[in-house]
Amino acid sequence: MVSVRWTDIAVENLADIGEYIGKDSIKYAKIVVKNLFASTNILKQQPRIGRMVPEFNHPGIRELIRGNYRIIYRIIDERHIDVITVHHSARLLKNNPTLSDI
Numbered sequence: 001m002v003s004v005r006w007t008d009i010a011v012e013n014l015a016d017i018g019e020y021i022g023k024d025s026i027k028y029a030k031i032v033v034k035n036l037f038a039s040t041n042i043l044k045q046q047p048r049i050g051r052m053v054p055e056f057n058h059p060g061i062r063e064l065i066r067g068n069y070r071i072i073y074r075i076i077d078e079r080h081i082d083v084i085t086v087h088h089s090a091r092l093l094k095n096n097p098t099l100s101d102i
Contacts, residue, residue, distance in 0.1 A: 003081070040073070070089055
Protein backbone atom coordinates (compact mmCIF):
# COMPACT_ATOMS: atom_id res chain seq x y z
CA MET A 1 0.00 0.00 0.00
CA VAL A 2 1.18 3.51 -0.84
CA SER A 3 1.54 6.22 1.79
CA VAL A 4 -0.14 9.50 0.78
CA ARG A 5 1.32 12.60 2.43
CA TRP A 6 -0.27 16.02 2.14
CA THR A 7 2.32 18.79 1.94
CA ASP A 8 1.87 21.86 4.10
CA ILE A 9 1.04 23.89 1.01
CA ALA A 10 -1.65 21.43 -0.09
CA VAL A 11 -3.23 21.55 3.38
CA GLU A 12 -3.08 25.35 3.22
CA ASN A 13 -4.80 25.21 -0.18
CA LEU A 14 -7.64 23.19 1.36
CA ALA A 15 -7.94 25.71 4.20
CA ASP A 16 -8.08 28.57 1.70
CA ILE A 17 -10.75 26.78 -0.33
CA GLY A 18 -12.79 26.17 2.82
CA GLU A 19 -12.44 29.79 3.89
CA TYR A 20 -13.50 31.09 0.48
CA ILE A 21 -16.54 28.80 0.16
CA GLY A 22 -17.36 29.39 3.83
CA LYS A 23 -18.13 33.04 3.08
CA ASP A 24 -21.35 31.77 1.50
CA SER A 25 -21.90 28.47 3.27
CA ILE A 26 -19.90 26.97 6.11
CA LYS A 27 -21.76 23.69 5.72
CA TYR A 28 -20.92 23.40 2.01
CA ALA A 29 -17.31 24.47 2.66
CA LYS A 30 -16.86 21.59 5.10
CA ILE A 31 -18.36 19.13 2.62
CA VAL A 32 -16.12 20.28 -0.25
CA VAL A 33 -12.92 20.21 1.83
CA LYS A 34 -13.78 16.81 3.32
CA ASN A 35 -14.50 15.36 -0.14
CA LEU A 36 -11.32 16.79 -1.66
CA PHE A 37 -9.24 15.35 1.16
CA ALA A 38 -10.95 11.95 1.04
CA SER A 39 -10.69 11.67 -2.74
CA THR A 40 -6.96 10.95 -2.44
CA ASN A 41 -7.62 7.72 -0.51
CA ILE A 42 -7.87 5.86 -3.82
CA LEU A 43 -4.19 6.64 -4.43
CA LYS A 44 -3.22 4.22 -1.67
CA GLN A 45 -4.35 1.32 -3.85
CA GLN A 46 -4.07 2.87 -7.33
CA PRO A 47 -1.34 5.53 -7.35
CA ARG A 48 -1.38 5.97 -11.12
CA ILE A 49 -5.14 6.40 -11.43
CA GLY A 50 -4.78 10.14 -12.01
CA ARG A 51 -3.84 11.46 -15.41
CA MET A 52 -0.45 12.98 -16.13
CA VAL A 53 -0.56 16.76 -15.72
CA PRO A 54 -0.46 18.02 -19.33
CA GLU A 55 1.50 21.14 -18.40
CA PHE A 56 4.40 19.00 -17.13
CA ASN A 57 4.15 15.85 -19.26
CA HIS A 58 6.00 13.89 -16.58
CA PRO A 59 4.76 10.39 -15.62
CA GLY A 60 5.37 11.01 -11.91
CA ILE A 61 3.36 14.25 -11.75
CA ARG A 62 -0.32 13.35 -11.86
CA GLU A 63 -3.69 14.80 -10.96
CA LEU A 64 -7.15 13.88 -9.82
CA ILE A 65 -9.94 16.12 -11.08
CA ARG A 66 -12.65 16.68 -8.51
CA GLY A 67 -15.32 19.20 -9.47
CA ASN A 68 -13.57 22.50 -10.15
CA TYR A 69 -10.33 21.39 -8.50
CA ARG A 70 -7.16 19.70 -9.64
CA ILE A 71 -5.44 17.69 -6.91
CA ILE A 72 -1.87 17.51 -8.13
CA TYR A 73 0.42 14.86 -6.68
CA ARG A 74 3.90 13.48 -7.20
CA ILE A 75 4.74 9.80 -7.13
CA ILE A 76 7.96 9.70 -5.11
CA ASP A 77 8.44 5.92 -5.36
CA GLU A 78 6.35 2.74 -5.17
CA ARG A 79 5.46 3.46 -1.55
CA HIS A 80 5.19 7.26 -1.29
CA ILE A 81 3.04 9.97 -2.85
CA ASP A 82 3.05 13.67 -2.00
CA VAL A 83 -0.04 15.75 -2.65
CA ILE A 84 1.57 18.96 -3.88
CA THR A 85 -1.32 21.36 -4.36
CA VAL A 86 -5.06 21.71 -4.83
CA HIS A 87 -5.63 24.12 -7.69
CA HIS A 88 -8.85 25.67 -9.00
CA SER A 89 -9.23 24.67 -12.64
CA ALA A 90 -10.32 28.17 -13.72
CA ARG A 91 -6.87 29.52 -12.86
CA LEU A 92 -3.77 28.99 -14.96
CA LEU A 93 -1.53 26.34 -13.49
CA LYS A 94 1.63 28.13 -14.62
CA ASN A 95 0.76 30.95 -12.19
CA ASN A 96 0.90 28.59 -9.20
CA PRO A 97 4.19 29.29 -7.34
CA THR A 98 3.99 25.91 -5.59
CA LEU A 99 4.84 24.18 -8.84
CA SER A 100 7.78 26.34 -9.88
CA ASP A 101 10.38 23.79 -8.74
CA ILE A 102 8.93 20.86 -10.70
